[in-house]
Amino acid sequence: MRKNKVVFVTLGCSKNLIDSELVMRQFVANGYSVVHNPKRADGCDIAVINTCGFIQSAKEESIETILAFGKSKQRGQIRQLFVMGCLSERYRNELQNLIPEVDKFYGKFNYRQLFADLGKPFHAELAQERLLSTPAHYAYVKIAEGCNRTCSYCSIPLITGKYRSRPLEETVNEVRSLTARGVKEFQLVAQDLTWYGRDLYRKATLAELLARLSDINGVEWLRLHYAYPGQFPMDILPVIRERENICKYLDIALQHSSDKMLKKMRRGITKEETLDLLGEIRTSVPGIHLRTTMLVGHPGETEEDFADLMRFVREMRFERLGAFIYSVEEKTYSAIHYRDEIEAETKNHRMDALMSLQESIAMEINEDKIGQTLKVIIDRKEQDFYIGRTEYDSPEVDPEVLVGGNVKLRAGQFYNVKITGYRSFDLTGDVL
Numbered sequence: 001m002r003k004n005k006v007v008f009v010t011l012g013c014s015k016n017l018i019d020s021e022l023v024m025r026q027f028v029a030n031g032y033s034v035v036h037n038p039k040r041a042d043g044c045d046i047a048v049i050n051t052c053g054f055i056q057s058a059k060e061e062s063i064e065t066i067l068a069f070g071k072s073k074q075r076g077q078i079r080q081l082f083v084m085g086c087l088s089e090r091y092r093n094e095l096q097n098l099i100p101e102v103d104k105f106y107g108k109f110n111y112r113q114l115f116a117d118l119g120k121p122f123h124a125e126l127a128q129e130r131l132l133s134t135p136a137h138y139a140y141v142k143i144a145e146g147c148n149r150t151c152s153y154c155s156i157p158l159i160t161g162k163y164r165s166r167p168l169e170e171t172v173n174e175v176r177s178l179t180a181r182g183v184k185e186f187q188l189v190a191q192d193l194t195w196y197g198r199d200l201y202r203k204a205t206l207a208e209l210l211a212r213l214s215d216i217n218g219v220e221w222l223r224l225h226y227a228y229p230g231q232f233p234m235d236i237l238p239v240i241r242e243r244e245n246i247c248k249y250l251d252i253a254l255q256h257s258s259d260k261m262l263k264k265m266r267r268g269i270t271k272e273e274t275l276d277l278l279g280e281i282r283t284s285v286p287g288i289h290l291r292t293t294m295l296v297g298h299p300g301e302t303e304e305d306f307a308d309l310m311r312f313v314r315e316m317r318f319e320r321l322g323a324f325i326y327s328v329e330e331k332t333y334s335a336i337h338y339r340d341e342i343e344a345e346t347k348n349h350r351m352d353a354l355m356s357l358q359e360s361i362a363m364e365i366n367e368d369k370i371g372q373t374l375k376v377i378i379d380r381k382e383q384d385f386y387i388g389r390t391e392y393d394s395p396e397v398d399p400e401v402l403v404g405g406n407v408k409l410r411a412g413q414f415y416n417v418k419i420t421g422y423r424s425f426d427l428t429g430d431v432l
């Protein structure tokens with residue numbers, strides 16, 4: 001067992017990853033060596049698991065991970081085991097009784113207490129500093145915490161609380177200091193990016209934030225994630241269009257298309273309003289790539305509602321689409337007011353049908369890219385290919401570009417790549 005060695009495991013989303021990076025920085029400031037998401041856990045002093053509690057499958061993964069580390073501790077391979085994050089925020093007391101191997105469960109926001117419990121100082125002067133776990137050329141940046149929306153199926157507001165915008169200058173300073181460390185590409189994240197500023201500045205402030213971040217020297221790519229369609233801040237569209245270093249990319253979760261389901265899901269928007277918004281986004285920002293997320297199998301979804309969703313996806317041709325299957329999340333509006341009456345088989349069938357439709361659309365979109373020259377950032381090398389991404393590809397969630405040919409490329413560098421074909425969702429190409 002290596003003294004002062006910390007193994008840190010992050011589950012869930014990029015917002016959780018940022019929290020992990022903040023906590024890992026504090027461990028380093030206290031003289032610990034930190035390993036993030038190692039394949040094996042053995043031989044460490046302390047293990048910290050940052051959990052996800054969003055939906056059933058994520059909760060199961062978190063509990064399995066905790067139990068696995070619990071076994072490592074029983075085998076004497078770990079001295080102390082701590083758990084934090086969304087699952088722990090929601091079920092701290094139950095978990096403490098169920099899994100006594102864990103020394104202590106913390107919430108999502110009280111990780112300072114962990115250092116107090118270790119008898120170590122929390123370095124307040126480093127509170128905004130992170131030990132980056134992503135490749136050196138890109139990072140996630142959180143611009144707010146919490147959510148004020150009331151989506152019927154979602155437990156996130158129960159975990160993260162009301163919306164809290166991060167002061168604009170704080171985000172600008174963080175991005176400035178990250179560019180000084182060589183980071184070029186930034187994924188902007190929050191539970192709801194588009195509500196930014198309405199609490200703190202009493203007005204939609206995302207457009208101003210984007211312009212300020214885009215003005216920072218060294219920012220090559222800014223990408224927007226987790227936009228919400230309702231009360232969409234239209235003033236961000238010209239900012240995205242006019243600034244070269246803001247990716248022509250928008251991740252905007254729509255969840256469904258049928259008016260009946262949008263109402264049942266308490267999404268606060270109609271199909272017609274959604275169509276108008278998507279039309280306006282595509283007109284205002286030519287060539288923009290839209291990523292969306294859909295939810296299938298929510299209580300009340302009939303075959304007709306699902307057919308409506310399939311027609312909508314076929315017509316809208318989203319460049320990127322992911323989907324979830326509805327699961328009952330206790331204390332949510334849906335769990336309290338609706339019966340989860342749709343069979344698992346039907347839910348899985350709808351999920352498969354939706355994703356195979358999307359695959360065919362994605363292949364057609366890839367076909368249209370053959371012959372184009374695209375700016376690609378290289379992330380890594382894998383066997384005979386360099387693996388990169390265009391401005392339309394966010395790390396971890398979107399397709400990649402396989403760059404071949406007898407060339408020597410550097411990770412974190414941009415290259416112009418001629419697209420020659422595609423392999424399933426990924427593009428292939430040669431450096432010019």
Ligand code: SF4
Binds near residue numbers: 154155157192
């Ligand atoms: S916008 Fe809706 S789905 Fe997203 S975190 Fe908020 S409540 Fe959940």
